[in-house]
Amino acid sequence: MTEINVKEAERAMELFRQAGALLKGHFLLTSGRHSDTYLEKSLVLQYPRFVDELSAMLAEKFAADKIEVVVGPAVGAIVLAHGVARVLGTRAIFTEREGGRCVLRRGFSLAPGERTLVVEDVVTTGGSVREVIDLVRATGADLVGVGCLLDRSGGRTDLGVRTAFLAQIEAPSWLPADCPLCAAGVPLTSRGSRHI
Numbered sequence: 001m002t003e004i005n006v007k008e009a010e011r012a013m014e015l016f017r018q019a020g021a022l023l024k025g026h027f028l029l030t031s032g033r034h035s036d037t038y039l040e041k042s043l044v045l046q047y048p049r050f051v052d053e054l055s056a057m058l059a060e061k062f063a064a065d066k067i068e069v070v071v072g073p074a075v076g077a078i079v080l081a082h083g084v085a086r087v088l089g090t091r092a093i094f095t096e097r098e099g100g101r102c103v104l105r106r107g108f109s110l111a112p113g114e115r116t117l118v119v120e121d122v123v124t125t126g127g128s129v130r131e132v133i134d135l136v137r138a139t140g141a142d143l144v145g146v147g148c149l150l151d152r153s154g155g156r157t158d159l160g161v162r163t164a165f166l167a168q169i170e171a172p173s174w175l176p177a178d179c180p181l182c183a184a185g186v187p188l189t190s191r192g193s194r195h196i
């Protein structure tokens with residue numbers, strides 16, 4: 001279950017483009033596949049005013065939910081969790097990986113029944129945000145929902161909890177042998193050389 005608002009989606013994508021976080025070209029992905037789109041998501045979070053605006057849009061979706069704490073997975077969502085928590089007037093904490101597991105460290109904790117919002121920057125398969133969801137539930141905290149900037153799963157993500165995305169992006173990818181850009185003789189783009 002997702003909620004997307006067209007005007008917010010356009011604005012969010014505009015901020016990603018302005019930050020140079022959404023690139024068009026012919027890219028070699030770390031998976032070995034080729035794509036015409038590359039998302040360098042951290043670039044949008046380097047601008048505090050962009051973080052503030054994106055955070056305000058996400059926070060507004062949960063403004064009536066009496067959120068008590070915002071939690072996001074390190075590293076990408078630390079800044080975002082802070083931004084959302086600032087708007088909601090709550091504290092913000094983050095999860096980390098330890099021995100391959102998603103954990104709370106540094107004295108961070110969630111209390112049983114505490115109304116908790118999980119935030120994430122981008123969901124592709126939903127794997128990492130599911131681990132945070134499992135962790136929150138294991139503490140006995142009350143998981144209210146998930147707020148995420150971008151859905152790049154093509155709308156296929158079902159996290160089993162109320163989920164709000166600001167925008168969806170389509171990012172097709174192909175095996176090199178099937179890549180239409182290779183077939184057209186388009187040279188591979190070095191990252192950052194072209195913006196949409």
Ligand SMILES: [Zn+2]
Pocket residue numbers: 026034035176179180181182183
């Ligand atoms: Zn190609």
